[in-house]
Amino acid sequence: MTDVPGERLRLVRVLTVGFAVGFLVVRLPHLLNLATYGADRFEPVGVLAPLGQPLDPALWRAVVLGALPVGVAFAAGRAARLTGPAFAAALLVIATYRSSWGHLSHADNLFTLHVGVLAVASALPRRRPADVLRLLSLVTVTTYVVSGIAKLRETGIAWVTGNVLRDQIAYDNVRKAVLGAPSSPLARHVVGHGQLLAVAALVALLVELGAPVALRSARWAGHWALAAWLFHLGVLAVMAITFPYQLSGVAYASMLPLERLSRRAARWRRAPRSSAASS
């Protein structure tokens, strides 16, 4: 019998670590350019908080470029006990350094945490794939709940009226426009619909605070993952803010039956050969 969680964990590792490597490749020019930023803009956070000045440019470039082959090896499962922790540590430094210039990039948190969980799991001599998958899902769910708590803590019940969301949509789009960046063409239509915004604000809060339902069963997980994905699609549509990890769907991979898709794909690949052999 096939070990379903084991197969799913392998797929989740390929997708999650693959996403992280893809992120490094796509953002490579930006990441390497950080070496040229002036020390006056450096505001170190997280594990880099003790740093008094930016990293040496050569060291920074070595960490970024060195992380790529290590990440590819970890995604492929090669020497995972070594490449897993090495890549997770490098990714943590890279993502933290990227957030150390005055703006915390909240789109990077979840995949950095997921790679960390996968790395720790790969370094353990004995682990149950089902437990690792559950931990990954727990991390996902907790980040959403924390987001929901932040909304209630900062704005209280005013969040549900939709006014906070309306002002936030307007503020964010105007800020982008006056700083010469693309903004959402939908924003000016949306801000005039108070009831729609009140519903959207309530739905966003329900998706975030209701995230633990995803841990109940595969069916609940599928429904919640779809709701969360649509939530991020809405954020992209009206605020032009991208959460690539969530929008790619990889963020929810640990709670979805990927192994079924994998088997279906395998059957589909085999099918033409069978028919060719029989003719």
Next chain:
Amino acid sequence: MARHLVSIAVVGIVAWPTLHVRPRDDFPLSTYPMFTASRGRVASFDVVVGRDGNDRLVRLDPRLIADTDEVMVAAETVTGAIVEGRASRLCEDVAMRVRRPRIVRVEVRTEQYDTIAWLRGHRRPSHVRAWADCRVPR
């Protein structure tokens, strides 16, 4: 039992920043404060703009403002320069990056808008405060 303890520990670590009396955002453990601030309709924006030979305003993009393609990094760079008294230096840095022949001057300034009205087409700022003004070198 061990599985449950590990689960509780993981949830506790991820939720840790929000359990503080005064939550502080960090990375990768965050309070996820995006979209939570009550902005109000009237808001101020720290920007860097260009001026052409006819004194018409030209919006500059994050690449010119802060040598980045990330708008939030550009926004924080401008605000940081203003707050820390480095607006003139930022102005000169941007002027060095501007290679468009029609832009002759650069300004670091704070613009105030009714953001809802802005989206409806009323683009004139209700208040402007200039922090620095410099010529584009030729």
